[in-house]
Amino acid sequence: MSIKALAMRDAFLECIHQQMKSDNKIFFVSADFGSPVLDKIRNDFPTRFTNVGIAEQNLINISAGLALEGFKVFAYAIAPFITMRCFEQIRVSLALLSEVRPLNVNLIGVGAGYSYVVSGPTHQCYEDLTLIRALPNFQLLSPSDHISAALLFEGCVSSNGPKYLRFDAQVLPVIYDSFKPKISDGFHVHNQGKKMCIVATGFMMHTALKVLDEISKEGINVGLIDIFNLTNFNANKLDSILSSYSGLITIEEGFRGRGGLDSMLFEFSSRRNIDIQLLNVGVEPGYSFELGTRSELHEKVGIGINSILSQIRLFFNKI
Amino acid sequence: MNNNLYNQNNALQTKVLWVWKETLAIHLRAPETRLASSLSVIEIFVALYYGEILNFNSSKPLDETRDRCIISKGHGSICMYPILADLGFFPLSELLQVCKKGSFLGGIPDPVIPGYESVNGSLGHGLGVASGIALGLKTKKKNQDVFVVTGDGELHEGANWEAIMFASHHKLDNLNLIVDNNGISMLDHTDNIVSHSDLVARLSSFGWDCEEVDGHDVITLRDVLAKQKITKNGKPKALIASTLKGRGVPGLENAPLSHIINPKPELIESLLKNLDDRFLEYK
Numbered sequence: 001m002s003i004k005a006l007a008m009r010d011a012f013l014e015c016i017h018q019q020m021k022s023d024n025k026i027f028f029v030s031a032d033f034g035s036p037v038l039d040k041i042r043n044d045f046p047t048r049f050t051n052v053g054i055a056e057q058n059l060i061n062i063s064a065g066l067a068l069e070g071f072k073v074f075a076y077a078i079a080p081f082i083t084m085r086c087f088e089q090i091r092v093s094l095a096l097l098s099e100v101r102p103l104n105v106n107l108i109g110v111g112a113g114y115s116y117v118v119s120g121p122t123h124q125c126y127e128d129l130t131l132i133r134a135l136p137n138f139q140l141l142s143p144s145d146h147i148s149a150a151l152l153f154e155g156c157v158s159s160n161g162p163k164y165l166r167f168d169a170q171v172l173p174v175i176y177d178s179f180k181p182k183i184s185d186g187f188h189v190h191n192q193g194k195k196m197c198i199v200a201t202g203f204m205m206h207t208a209l210k211v212l213d214e215i216s217k218e219g220i221n222v223g224l225i226d227i228f229n230l231t232n233f234n235a236n237k238l239d240s241i242l243s244s245y246s247g248l249i250t251i252e253e254g255f256r257g258r259g260g261l262d263s264m265l266f267e268f269s270s271r272r273n274i275d276i277q278l279l280n281v282g283v284e285p286g287y288s289f290e291l292g293t294r295s296e297l298h299e300k301v302g303i304g305i306n307s308i309l310s311q312i313r314l315f316f317n318k319i
Numbered sequence: 320m321n322n323n324l325y326n327q328n329n330a331l332q333t334k335v336l337w338v339w340k341e342t343l344a345i346h347l348r349a350p351e352t353r354l355a356s357s358l359s360v361i362e363i364f365v366a367l368y369y370g371e372i373l374n375f376n377s378s379k380p381l382d383e384t385r386d387r388c389i390i391s392k393g394h395g396s397i398c399m400y401p402i403l404a405d406l407g408f409f410p411l412s413e414l415l416q417v418c419k420k421g422s423f424l425g426g427i428p429d430p431v432i433p434g435y436e437s438v439n440g441s442l443g444h445g446l447g448v449a450s451g452i453a454l455g456l457k458t459k460k461k462n463q464d465v466f467v468v469t470g471d472g473e474l475h476e477g478a479n480w481e482a483i484m485f486a487s488h489h490k491l492d493n494l495n496l497i498v499d500n501n502g503i504s505m506l507d508h509t510d511n512i513v514s515h516s517d518l519v520a521r522l523s524s525f526g527w528d529c530e531e532v533d534g535h536d537v538i539t540l541r542d543v544l545a546k547q548k549i550t551k552n553g554k555p556k557a558l559i560a561s562t563l564k565g566r567g568v569p570g571l572e573n574a575p576l577s578h579i580i581n582p583k584p585e586l587i588e589s590l591l592k593n594l595d596d597r598f599l600e601y602k
Contacts, residue, residue, distance in 0.1 A: 027458070047458055050489070058447050058481035065451015068437070069459065089478065092438045093448055100430050 003147065003177045008167040009076075009110050011146035013037035015153035016074055020045050026157070027066050031059040031077035033110070038076070056081050060089035060107075067103040072157055078116075079109030079125040079166060087131060094162040095135040102160040108167060112142070112202050113253030113283075115169035117294045121287040125166075129201075129252065130259035132164045133230065139163040140230040144205035147176040148228055151183050168203050170294075175205060181226070186233025189241065193223030196247030196312075196319060201227050201261055204251045204303065211308050220316055222249070230264055239272045247319040249279045249312060253303060256282025279315040281308055327370075331537045335365050339567060340594055341401035341414065347587045349418035351426040355565035355577035356395025356470065359501040362537040363468060363560055367497075368402050370541030372548060373466065377407035380433045386463050387452050389436050391445020392470040392499060394427040399434070408433040443476025445469060446496060450482045453494040453555075464548055466495045472504030474515055480525075487526030490553040495544070496527075498557065499534065501564035505578045522557045534560025 017040050020026045028041050028049045042049040048071075052058045056077055063075040075082065083090070094105055109128060116123040132140045141156075141163060143149040149167060156163055181188035187199075191212060200208040205226045212224055223245060227233065242248060248269065252261040262280035269276050283301045290300060298304035302311075338361050346354040367373050367388065376382040390396045397417075404411045409423075409432075416422035423431045427440035437448050449467035456463055473479070486494050498518060502508055510516055519529045528550065532539050540560065547556040564578070565571030568590065571582055 027455075050454065052481070052485060055481040055485070057478035058450075058485055061444055061447025061478065061482065062451035062454065062485065064437075065448045065453070066455045066458075067451075068448070069452055069455030071455055071458075088441065089444060089447070092441050092444055097430065097438050 003174050005171050005174050006146040007035070007169070007171050008143060008146050008149035009035050009108065010037045011150040012108065012153055012165070012167070013041065015150050017041050017044070019153075019157055020048065023072070023157070024048070025070060025072050027071040027073050029059055029063050029066070029073060029075045031056050031075075031081065033077045056085040057089050060086045061093055063105045064089075064093035064097060064103065067105045068101060072104040072106075074106045074108060076108045076110075078123060079111040079128055080123060082107050082109045083125070083128040083131055083164065090162070091135060095137050098137045098160070098162055103162060104157075104160045105162045106156045107162070107164045109164060110167045111169045112166045113168075114294050114297050115203065117297065118291055120289055126254045126283050127258070128164070128166060129230065129254045129261060130263075133259060133264060137161055139232050140166070141228060142166040142201040142230060143228045144200075144202055144226050145172050145175040147174060148181055148226075151180065152228070155183060166202060172203065172206060175209075175226070181228070184234070185237060186229030187225050187227040187238060189223070189225050191222070191224040193221045195245060196249060196316065197223030197225060197242065197245045198249045198251055199225045199227055199261070199265055200251040201230065202253060204253050207298070207303070207305055207308065208251055210305050211312065214305065214309055215312060218313075222312070227261070230261065235268070235272075238268070239274060242269060242274050242276060245276060247279065247315060248276045249281060249315065251281040251303065251308065254282055255285045256280050256302070258285060277315075277319050279311060281311060328538050331365055331369055331541065334369050335362055335537050336594070338365060338398050338401050340591060342398040343568075343587050343591055345397055345400060345414060345417050347584055347591075348415065349426070350581050351418050352397045353394045353426070353578065354397070354568070354582070355571050355574075355580070356392065356499075356501065357397040358566040358568065358571075359534070359562035359564045360392070360395060360468065360499040361398045361566070362535050362540055363497055363499060364396070364399055364402055366537050366540035366544055367466060368406060370537070370544070372541065372544045374463070375406070375434070377403075377434070380408060384463065387436055387449070387465045389445045389449040389452070389465065389467040390428065390439050391442065391449075391467055392473060393439025393441075395470055395499070396428055396439070396468070399428065400424055403432070403434040442470070442473035443478050446479050447482040449494060450486045450491060453486070453491040454489055456493055457491065464493045464495060466497065468497045468499060470504070471498055471500045471502060471515070471518065472509055474498070474518070475504070475509075475513055483522065483525050483527065486555040491555045492551050492553055494555040495547055496555065496557040497544075498559050499562055500559050501562045503564045503573070503575060503577060507575045518557075518559045522559075526554060527557045528552065528554040529557045529559060531559040531561065534562035535566065
């Protein structure tokens, strides 16, 4: 029996709505951004919901103030705006302040990568992994389907510290239907493979699964790991897994070579002395105003299935 | 005037002078501290902390029953160090350690200092955070009040105006803003940079209850703050305190570049020596 796919935000907001019934410490703050499930939250809990309007700087400061008063806060907006419009508020009132005060603030950013396909670069988001990774005390969470998104909720509501949830805006196929990832590991191994392994996050897990299918026809069996917690993962376990490969391919829907998933795994493997060669697949840095489907846009910037396949073939022959 | 009030008024004025002296002394020992913007705000803090405006618990600074005081103009609040020490938040001897290795009293105050609530000094954040706290207290049905002290220069930061709109919309009458309106930011008079003169009219038009007072008249400050605190009329309160940056220091007072001028140590020493004369003048 297959599970009907949902938008990540709807699955996650459903968890919040359920929890708000028994936990009066949850407060939801939106920067004028909605969803059908959000309508339930604001109707059922009007005193623990507020819309600050199109004002992301205030979204963060209000959330910090509420958290100082003991509320577990969920702040909600479009991904590029909730990360970049208010970056210094995030740095000062969340990352820095949480060094000395227990704060539970969860930023929910909807619209990872190219998920607002026709809205262009203002609404697309290729920099957030880099920026949030730069902040100490933050957890960076990037699920690949609505099931894994919902599974992240428990850790968000029960642990202090600021967190950023990077959600896709579209309804993505279900990956975790017959099995559940171990959330505390921060990643899940989907395919063991040989010689080389892909580490992907978010939407790019779906691309990676298709790449795996295609490349297996050529007799190449590539490993595949979905990383959904880019800051607090089981490092020893990831170390021992990656150590069995000679090639590591990172695939992200963010700028290549600018401090995102590729930098994180480059730094991880070098600090841990893992003897592995790296291939980094990411968006060629630059802003484009071209229109097309998401997969067409991906091919243009170097992260489409065909582009990845040709990069992997070359890499496979090199390592 | 009854005797008690007379005595308290006298005590407030005496305390203002003591804090002024201690602030100069700190700057003499630690020239990295910002002196001028700490001298305009002394009476405001003395009224809040000694004028029975704020409820606080110096032995338990984060006690639930305290009023929250957010000091948004962080670096311009070195005068808070002697006040907090005097009130028992930490030992007076710590005042000798400002900016020294191992001390928690830095050039810009951080929330590791007992009595400081939030990250300050990066300007324009305090009012938004204070609004969140005020909303949180109302949601919890708690009666504590929130005070936030900003400079006028930092009101150039747009995030303040997001919070100003938010606070009046949500009828946060437990929120009290005090603007140390010394009229000068780092490079010039604010009126010469981007003018936001007549803050009373501006804030009133955003739905705030505003008053303007002489920010060096500690008695009036106390009286107006006391009145504003107990007025629960569905409006946030703002007190625009007209002040002089670098108050009392020749060459510094109201000088456009006072933020970055460090007076000569000999000048500070002579001011401290002749304090008795100044005391008479203040009386």
